[in-house]
Amino acid sequence: KQNGKILFVKNVFLIFKHMLLRGQDNECDKITNLDFRETFIGTSPDVRLLLYTTTHNFSREPLFNVTQPTNFVIHGYRPTGAPPVWIDHITHLLVAQANMNILVVDWNRGAANLNYFTTVANTRYTATNITGFIQRMRDEGASLDSIHLIGVSLGAHVAGYIGAMLGGRVGRITGLDPAGPMFTGVPPEECLNPSDAQFVDVLHTDMNSFGLRGTYGHIDFYANGGLDQPGCPKTIFSGRSYFVCDHQRFGFLYLCALNHTCSITAYSDFLSGQCLQCEAFKPASCPVLVYDLSQWRNTLLKLSQTRVYFSTTAEPPYRSDYRVGIITWNLYLRWGVVTIYLHSGKNVTESRIDHKLLRFEKYTATRLLAQFDEELYPIQKISLRIATGNVIGPRYNIWLLLIQSIQITLHSSFFPRPLMWQYNIIMEENAEVTFQRLPCDGSCL
Template sequence: MSLWRFLILLSIFMLCKGEDSDCDNFTDLDFHESFMGTYLYVRLLLYTRANLECGQELPHHSFTQEPLFNVTRPTTFVIHGYRPTGAPPIWINHIVHLLAAQKDMNILVVDWNRGAANLNYFTAVANTRGTAVNITGFIESMEKEGASLDSIHLIGVSLGAHVAGFIGAMLGGRVGRITGLDPAGPMFASASPEERLDPTDAQFVDVLHTDMNSFGLRGTHGHIDFYANGGLDQPGCPKTIFSGKSYFVCDHQRSVFLYLCALNHTCKLTAYPCSSYSDFLSGQCLQCETFKPASCPVLGYDMSQWRDTLLRLGQTRAYFSTTAELPYSKTSYRVDLVTWNQFLRWGVVILRLYNGKNVLESQIDSKLLRFEQYTSTRLLAQFDEEIYPIQKISLRIVTGNVIGPRYKIRLLRIRITPLENPSRPLMCRYDIMLEENAEVSFKPLPCD
């Protein structure tokens, strides 16, 4: 290799190295450090629209000297949770970009990996208080420089949700908003409100639950609590321990991925206020008159159109179902049946929608349905995809009767209402005669 070529390559290497040194990255620890245990050290990495690809570590006491940081802008803190291996969260860059797309803001990634990275979970739990004290002091300094607590949003994941709660409590509940993504359950299940995230920690608190039967926290802890698939097992996540690490973390991590999807507007996750997931699946909570004209709450960044109503109501539970993969959204219909049959029958409903090329099926089996003389029944039918326009509908009522005579079931009316697309017409059909366990098809008509 010639000396000239060597010097050019060396210059390029030094230039790239210099560019890297200008960026401050999330602390990356190895398993050895996590095994030995880490001591708490909190860093703040600043991202704005001007430096989305290059984080800048923000000094705690001289942050006013950083030209990219403007205390008059809204500020969002992103707070990660327990890191048993010490590796950075895989979603940090993604959430930074998506938050920057919402509005012009300061995005501060709270890097407390030295403190969260520890095989001893109890040590990480103990470090949540110290992390909160550190960030609280920084926010108090921001306030002295002219920042408004109303414009501060804390987004906490797992243990980070409780860190956000502690920060909010230390600031007297004056911060504008806290979002908790599946707040950690172990060590917090029986904690008092002062020892975990609760609605008094901010002016508005919204919480998403995805793993309440394992690493997540049960109950209601915000002004609105979203429960994806009931807040328990998530579709697509492994059911046996033989799947390895994914078996333990999949349900818990799903909260982050659902929130990222909502921020990206890739999926519209409409939630229905209800007392329980079973009541939601049974079709008992499919109207949101309380929230008119804003309609049902939608998971995501902008909660302004529902905020006042939720604050007035107190604590609200809201449920939705998802698919196993992106874009997670299900297409939902409210199905109203009026039956007129001579004999009482129990069964489940299988509904199919056709558009000429594709067919979608929904088996409504959350509980056995009662069909008798002149009975009105409301159901929730959910489909993994959306097809439109709908050219044909088929219906089957499965009773489990396999040896006796097939009884007839008469429908005086079936009305199908699209929930996510209320501008689309309702679909009806009148006076249908069908036999149990047999499928009947019909073309939908406009409702009277």
């Protein structure tokens, strides 16, 4: 296989020298693939390891070098018995990050069971096996500081158990949408928590269904609030995708981050548009969903547990956000909801900013975050509507001195510099007004 060689290890308690085999004649193996009959009957738990490394000259170097950093990738519940489709993608992207060992934990014979309760029970068995293997690695000279456990769904709790058994001394645990069923409301020692490793980072995409609601790391990333993901079905009539789409989005986002094709910045005060105010992280910038979080790690450890949020579109590169500033000069106080429309030819995308009623008063600047489900280019004009909810009384005017798109936060070659508009106009409430783009120099900022 390109970028690495796979070594099959039958049982993690085999003599450690089996991980030091040399040569290119070792048979490649893949993660266990079970059929529906086996998952229906049930399987006995069994744990295997698949090794990917960046070593190419196998005839001169051992396949497994305990002095290098080692990442364990741990999949979750597999009700159909099929291997995760993302395994090959994540391993090849991980070996591209740095010189390291990648060990895929194949516990499919414990995870593939229609009885979810049995699978949950098997997480402890799996964690015990992997813990024993890591202890043997340590005996052979490995450092726990260089161990990174990446757990997916139910695998995130397996990673937490391993970390707890090792006294929280492993270097890092990454939990990708930790499983929620049977883990909601349990004591910290029963699920992934910050004490399980020196540093724990968590990504949430489905907290209202298969994912776990709450804060479980030193930093928790909440994609689209950690709930419903753009592009996922909204009704049960969509079949299986309705149930799994939100939960599976963690994989696409993490792979995109590993591949450096997305630049997903997260903010503490996200929906209110306070995107530039990451005071706690100065001199570094706001946290970004990336593999290497080292520049924020020390700050996050001092802050204990930090929640950060970001929005995405339905498709890569997953970002199309604008920070929008509005200065109102109207004499009387108005409350309302803003909807912004972007136009590119016949294509239109809109953002309704309705997470709270906005306050518009004289000489007041309001900063908003407009999130769009579609990326349009080039943006030829914009429309704006301020809805006050006033349907029976007279419509009042709102004097907007300045509307400006301060900065587009999408990392794309299409947008080499911020896009800005400037206006001075009186508009009627509840009525959509379309603006053509006007010149705007640096004074707009």
